[in-house]
Amino acid sequence: MRWAARAAAVATALILVAGCESESEKEKEKEREAAAAGAAVCLKDAKAAQLPDGFPTNFPLPAGTIVTSAENRGDAGLVIEGVTNTAFKDVLKGLQDDLPAKGFTLKNGETEPHDAESDWTSAEFDGRWAIREMSQCAGETSVSVVARKK
Structure with missing residues (x-):
């Protein structure tokens, strides 16, 4: 039972980290686009x-x-x-x-x-x-x- 709870907690943490990385990449892309638009x-x-x-x-x-x-x-x-x-x-x-x-x-x-x-x-x-x-x-x-x- 403890093993299942730990596995679920690790999986949840990995999903959250992956989501954060994905959002971070999206923010970086928006910043690049804004910089390019500002440089035009x-x-x-x-x-x-x-x-x-x-x-x-x-x-x-x-x-x-x-x-x-x-x-x-x-x-x-x-x-x-x-x-x-x-x-x-x-x-x-x-x-x-x-x-x-x-x-x-x-x-x-x-x-x-x-x-x-x-x-x-x-x-x-x-x-x-x-x-x-x-x-x-x-x-x-x-x-x-x-x-x-x-």
Whole structure:
């Protein structure tokens, strides 16, 4: 009887800890999203950055995109952030149409009302793009792309 009670107590504790870890991870993800949203620059304040050396030149950035940040993060890839005054739904459709037309394969995508992302692959690169409707910049969309050389 004591053994069963102890086993139940341990199981309950493990479930609670797992739940806390899960909630902690959810909170961390929310913080990352908030930081990314806070880091987004409206077009009126955008200062152009150059694409990092080695970024896939045939990647079809949405029309009017100004790259505001570009980094080479070594093994993590080449990362760019940008902004465009093209509406979110048009940016989404453009990426979904233009990437395959340029030889990129989309996979593991997810679309929500105000943001979307997808992994992608090409002959030379693997990567991920993400777009977000910018509530603080009416009608503008943030664009993020990661590209890793194969």
